[in-house]
Amino acid sequence: MTNITLSMEKSVYSRMRKHSEIKWSEFVRKAIKQRLDELDSLKKSNNYESVFTMLASEDVLKKEWDNEADERWNDV
DSSP, X not given: OOOOOOOOOHHHHHHXXXXXXXXXXXXXXXXXXXXXXXXXXXXXXXXXXXXXXXXXXXXXXXXXXXXXXXXXXXXX
16 A cells, blocks of 8 residues: 655644544545545546536636625625
C-alpha cells in the first residue's frame, strides 16, 4: 500500500481528534475509491465530455459568482 500526506486546517484536525472512534484513513480511502468509481463509470458513458465540461463550468462559475462584490446585491 502507498502512503499519501494530507494537509488540512488545524481546526478541522482538532474536530477529527474528538472522534477517535473513526478510522479517518479508512474513511478517506473509501471516499477516494468511491469518487474514482464514479469517474470511471462516467467515463464509460456516451456523454463523458459533456458532463466533465458541465462540472468544470460549475466550478468556474461558482468562483466567479461567489465573491464579495456580488454579496452586496443580496439585500437589494
